[in-house]
Amino acid sequence: MNDNDYSTPPTPGVASPLGTSIASLPSKPSSVEDRRKNWRFGTICATTESKDQYGASSVPIYQTATFKGLNGEYDYTRSGNPTRTALETQLARLYTCSRAFAVSTGMTALDIILRLIQPGDVVLAGTDIYGGTDRLLTFLKTQGGAEVRHLDLDVRDDLEAVLQDVGKRCKMVLVESPTNPLLKIADLRMISSLVHAASPEALVVVDNTMMSPYLQRPLNLGADIVYDSGTKYLSGHHDVMAGIIAVERDEVAKRVAFLINSTGTGLAPQDCFLLLRGLKTLSIRMDRQCATAHLVALYLNTLGFHVNFPGLATHPDRDVHYGQADGAGAVLSFTTGDVGASERIVGGTRLWGISVSFGCVNSLISMPCVMSHASISAEKRAERGLPENLIRLCVGIEDPRDLIDDLEHSLLESGAIYQRFDIDSEPATPTTAEPTRDIYVADPERWIVERAGRFARSGMQGKGHQLAEDEQKSGVGALVDNVKTKLGFSGPEGKEGQTTGAVSTNDSNSASSSSATTADQDILVSAPGKVILFGEHAVVHGVTAIAASINLRCFAHLSRRPDHKLSLDLPDIGLVREWDIDVLPWGSFTAQPTDKEGKAPAELDPASFAAVEKFLTDDGLGSTAHAAALAIIYVYMTIGNKQERRGASYCARSALPIGAGLGSSASYASCISAAFLRLFDRLEVQPTSDGPEADAPYSGHRGIPASQADLINGWAFLAEKVIHGNPSGIDNAVAVKGGALSFSRAMNGKPGGMTGLRGFKSIRFLLTDTKVPRSTKELVAGVASKMQADPADGKRVMTAIQDIADRATGLLTSADLPRKQLISGLSSLIDENHDHLSHLGVSHPALELIRARTGASPHNLSTKLTGAGGGGCAVTLIPDEMPEAQLQDLIQSLLDDGFQPYLTAVGGAGLGVLHSSSRAVDVDAPGAGEHNHIPIRKAFQEVDAARLEVWAEKTGDWVFT
Numbered sequence: 001m002n003d004n005d006y007s008t009p010p011t012p013g014v015a016s017p018l019g020t021s022i023a024s025l026p027s028k029p030s031s032v033e034d035r036r037k038n039w040r041f042g043t044i045c046a047t048t049e050s051k052d053q054y055g056a057s058s059v060p061i062y063q064t065a066t067f068k069g070l071n072g073e074y075d076y077t078r079s080g081n082p083t084r085t086a087l088e089t090q091l092a093r094l095y096t097c098s099r100a101f102a103v104s105t106g107m108t109a110l111d112i113i114l115r116l117i118q119p120g121d122v123v124l125a126g127t128d129i130y131g132g133t134d135r136l137l138t139f140l141k142t143q144g145g146a147e148v149r150h151l152d153l154d155v156r157d158d159l160e161a162v163l164q165d166v167g168k169r170c171k172m173v174l175v176e177s178p179t180n181p182l183l184k185i186a187d188l189r190m191i192s193s194l195v196h197a198a199s200p201e202a203l204v205v206v207d208n209t210m211m212s213p214y215l216q217r218p219l220n221l222g223a224d225i226v227y228d229s230g231t232k233y234l235s236g237h238h239d240v241m242a243g244i245i246a247v248e249r250d251e252v253a254k255r256v257a258f259l260i261n262s263t264g265t266g267l268a269p270q271d272c273f274l275l276l277r278g279l280k281t282l283s284i285r286m287d288r289q290c291a292t293a294h295l296v297a298l299y300l301n302t303l304g305f306h307v308n309f310p311g312l313a314t315h316p317d318r319d320v321h322y323g324q325a326d327g328a329g330a331v332l333s334f335t336t337g338d339v340g341a342s343e344r345i346v347g348g349t350r351l352w353g354i355s356v357s358f359g360c361v362n363s364l365i366s367m368p369c370v371m372s373h374a375s376i377s378a379e380k381r382a383e384r385g386l387p388e389n390l391i392r393l394c395v396g397i398e399d400p401r402d403l404i405d406d407l408e409h410s411l412l413e414s415g416a417i418y419q420r421f422d423i424d425s426e427p428a429t430p431t432t433a434e435p436t437r438d439i440y441v442a443d444p445e446r447w448i449v450e451r452a453g454r455f456a457r458s459g460m461q462g463k464g465h466q467l468a469e470d471e472q473k474s475g476v477g478a479l480v481d482n483v484k485t486k487l488g489f490s491g492p493e494g495k496e497g498q499t500t501g502a503v504s505t506n507d508s509n510s511a512s513s514s515s516a517t518t519a520d521q522d523i524l525v526s527a528p529g530k531v532i533l534f535g536e537h538a539v540v541h542g543v544t545a546i547a548a549s550i551n552l553r554c555f556a557h558l559s560r561r562p563d564h565k566l567s568l569d570l571p572d573i574g575l576v577r578e579w580d581i582d583v584l585p586w587g588s589f590t591a592q593p594t595d596k597e598g599k600a601p602a603e604l605d606p607a608s609f610a611a612v613e614k615f616l617t618d619d620g621l622g623s624t625a626h627a628a629a630l631a632i633i634y635v636y637m638t639i640g641n642k643q644e645r646r647g648a649s650y651c652a653r654s655a656l657p658i659g660a661g662l663g664s665s666a667s668y669a670s671c672i673s674a675a676f677l678r679l680f681d682r683l684e685v686q687p688t689s690d691g692p693e694a695d696a697p698y699s700g701h702r703g704i705p706a707s708q709a710d711l712i713n714g715w716a717f718l719a720e721k722v723i724h725g726n727p728s729g730i731d732n733a734v735a736v737k738g739g740a741l742s743f744s745r746a747m748n749g750k751p752g753g754m755t756g757l758r759g760f761k762s763i764r765f766l767l768t769d770t771k772v773p774r775s776t777k778e779l780v781a782g783v784a785s786k787m788q789a790d791p792a793d794g795k796r797v798m799t800a801i802q803d804i805a806d807r808a809t810g811l812l813t814s815a816d817l818p819r820k821q822l823i824s825g826l827s828s829l830i831d832e833n834h835d836h837l838s839h840l841g842v843s844h845p846a847l848e849l850i851r852a853r854t855g856a857s858p859h860n861l862s863t864k865l866t867g868a869g870g871g872g873c874a875v876t877l878i879p880d881e882m883p884e885a886q887l888q889d890l891i892q893s894l895l896d897d898g899f900q901p902y903l904t905a906v907g908g909a910g911l912g913v914l915h916s917s918s919r920a921v922d923v924d925a926p927g928a929g930e931h932n933h934i935p936i937r938k939a940f941q942e943v944d945a946a947r948l949e950v951w952a953e954k955t956g957d958w959v960f961t
């Protein structure tokens with residue numbers, strides 16, 4: 001290709017042999033010496049002009065505000081600084097213009113330019129403009145007395161009509177090309193000549209940030225001023241903010257220089273240095289970024305998405321673009337047709353970071369309507385044709401194969417695409433990087449098109465794919481039959497043991513997509529852990545126990561997905577899994593809800609349980625993960641039943657220590673229950689704001705009626721059974737209902753009972769985690785064998801613990817008992833109860849050490865094991881009068897022993913459901929900031945465990961049981 005031929009687009013992905021520019025500079029380097037005038041762009045980038053007295057190869061940072069002497073070139077850094085001069089000289093070389101200026105940010109650059117406008121002047125601007133530009137223009141209009149008109153500048157007739165209307169009052173036309181985020185193209189030559197003909201004084205101003213001077217130099221196309229956010233491609237590393245103004249005409253340069261000096265907005269020396277350093281690699285970064293962006297655009301386009309990218313043959317103004325620019329850039333956008341799907345895609349990527357801005361070496365993904373363009377009102381966005389589901393991709397310099405892997409995973413997980421089974425051949429491009437190397441290196445475009453060909457866009461209507469054409473020709477039924485035949489499927493019961501991710505049938509897609517359209521919002525639930533004060537273990541055998549919720553909670557997030565997949569993300573135990581729903585063992589699964597309302601069955605169904613156990617064992621899960629996944633799948637398959645196989649992504653995270661006796665499994669089970677009841681539309685929550693305040697660490701109201709709480713509790717108990725074997729039900733009752741309870745289970749024909757206890761809340765408890773792991777299931781089974789071995793002794797212990805629970809209930813419910821007596825009464829019962837538990841064999845040396853520490857003088861406190869024991873946690877009652885300093889000493893000594901103490905509040909709210917989210921949630925997660933809202937799912941996965949509750953408060957309105 002001829003270096004001066006700008007009309008032919010470069011072949012994306014193919015850099016020139018020197019790995020630098022596709023184009024040379026236009027022949028106008030007036031300020032550059034003759035022998036250098038033919039240097040190409042990449043060479044100029046790498047060769048900074050420096051007149052340093054010591055010949056430093058890197059421009060020194062003149063970190064000084066003032067300069068001594070009266071006749072020197074510089075006096076005050078606001079007016080000029082040698083590092084800034086070096087940068088501005090370099091920028092003028094790159095923009096091939098007479099003057100360039102560096103200011104503090106891109107918006108400062110625009111602000112300086114807009115100061116050239118006077119009240120009554122007319123400014124014309126495009127419709128698809130950056131939100132920040134729109135904000136500043138609105139300010140100019142409302143506070144600066146200028147008339148601002150938005151129009152599609154590229155429609156010649158419209159522009160001519162407006163120019164005719166406003167005549168010489170038009171003093172400025174603000175153009176972006178390509179626009180951000182819709183990648184619309186404006187014909188810069190055409191606009192400049194029309195504007196100058198109509199109003200010779202008018203300045204054509206081009207925001208060139210999307211291109212950088214490497215790809216487009218608008219001053220050579222007739223523009224008067226170019227500005228650029230140096231924060232983007234020019235710096236390339238998102239470690240500096242800067243704005244650039246480039247001009248050719250001297251009188252314009254003088255006015256701009258005056259304004260920068262007057263407002264003191266020149267770029268600071270350190271930042272000038274960083275920008276100079278970034279510029280050195282501008283061309284090679286851009287080559288790589290443009291080439292990868294082209295591959296990504298091709299990939300999405302082949303999948304059938306509507307992609308905005310001027311490098312694609314489908315772009316309506318591709319020729320205009322290549323007539324004025326040397327490449328398509330590295331920003332593209334695409335639509336999915338569904339805001340929920342877009343959120344899932346954006347939230348599901350790992351390598352593509354969620355962030356505003358673009359142009360840096362790492363790739364970014366965003367939804368402009370909730371991020372960079374959130375400052376434009378929703379009505380205006382709609383008016384200007386900005387789809388709310390639009391996703392913007394800003395491509396960096398990572399290996400394109402990793403970027404595609406990550407994007408593909410998220411597209412699949414979100415349900416936006418699914419794997420095709422109508423093609424016989426082995427994939428030419430498996431997802432691991434190495435085997436794809438040859439084809440990728442030899443022909444990246446073929447590689448990407450073949451790769452995209454393995455998938456189809458969910459719900460796509462005949463857009464270039466065989467699958468979609470099949471759908472049109474022969475209908476969904478035929479297609480489904482075809483797929484099933486190929487997979488050896490006979491019916492909805494399916495064939496068990498298909499490999500993970502093997503099937504995606506369209507009947508299921510259509511069933512689940514209907515659910516996705518009715519409710520695609522996030523399902524977020526939470527439930528508290530518990531402390532048992534009296535009666536653990538004995539409660540399994542029918543004795544009364546007393547327990548209260550604590551202010552440490554488990555949270556779960558569920559998003560619906562239309563692609564017939566169930567995925568689990570349980571970061572606390574390191575489990576990530578995804579299955580196609582049809583590979584679950586439906587054939588052997590006979591368990592069903594007990595009635596039409598979907599009440600939970602009282603017992604596990606042994607055959608169904610065994611089938612799921614085997615399925616997970618075959619999948620290679622270890623014991624903790626096995627139990628955690630088993631609880632989810634068992635509940636999912638039973639609630640959903642065979643007819644409803646809804647896709648979902650489920651993630652649970654807990655602030656509780658897991659397996660430590662504080663009811664982590666019950667709060668986890670309660671979250672499973674509530675989330676999956678919501679998934680199958682079986683759980684109603686009342687969006688009430690006038691009910692009583694719930695006693696949660698985050699605000700909310702009681703809005704889940706008792707009947708619904710019972711429904712959740714029933715399913716939570718079933719999930720608890722999966723994890724525990726033989727739970728009494730007290731833990732899940734507390735997790736769902738909250739507060740404090742006296743509880744006995746129904747047994748041997750004797751009805752169970754549950755009574756709320758008041759007064760418990762005011763008592764202070766110290767919970768101390770021994771960090772000694774143990775299994776509740778095994779400890780409960782151990783006590784059962786002991787009782788079987790010596791029934792008389794067992795009966796004696798049970799009777800004694802029942803007596804303790806009765807006496808404790810008496811103390812807690814007595815209206816006029818002096819506080820001191822209450823505390824001392826409970827203290828002795830704690831000691832008594834521990835002795836019985838110790839006798840049952842469920843204490844542990846670590847628990848005894850905690851008892852010794854807390855019981856020693858001067859503390860003299862009562863402590864017992866809580867929960868299943870065998871390690872886990874101890875609970876210590878803290879009397880009201882205990883001095884704070886002494887308590888802190890005790891806590892410190894426990895920490896010194898290697899234990900983890902928690903001073904906890906008890907008796908707070910039970911299960912909560914987020915009923916209306918702000919959808920876009922500001923969180924203190926990485927990347928959050930102005931206009932930078934993180935999808936709930938992503939934020940939930942990223943927020944620090946200790947901050948889960950604070951974060952939950954910000955997600956929206958909660959209702960509790």
Ligand SMILES: Nc1ncnc2c1ncn2[C@@H]1O[C@H](COP(=O)(O)OP(=O)(O)OP(=O)(O)O)[C@@H](O)[C@H]1O
Nearest residue numbers: 572628654659660661662663664665668776867868
């Ligand atoms: N956040 C979580 N993520 C995944 N699995 C969890 C989570 N919380 C609890 N579990 C499941 O619950 C099990 C722990 O239950 P276990 O009954 O042993 O402890 P606990 O409930 O904390 O104690 P206790 O029953 O004595 O109160 C884990 O092994 C895991 O299977």
Ligand SMILES: C[C@@](O)(CCO)CC(=O)[O-]
Nearest residue numbers: 536537727728729867868
């Ligand atoms: C040990 C036990 O009593 C309490 C576990 O927190 C078991 C149960 O009641 O399910």
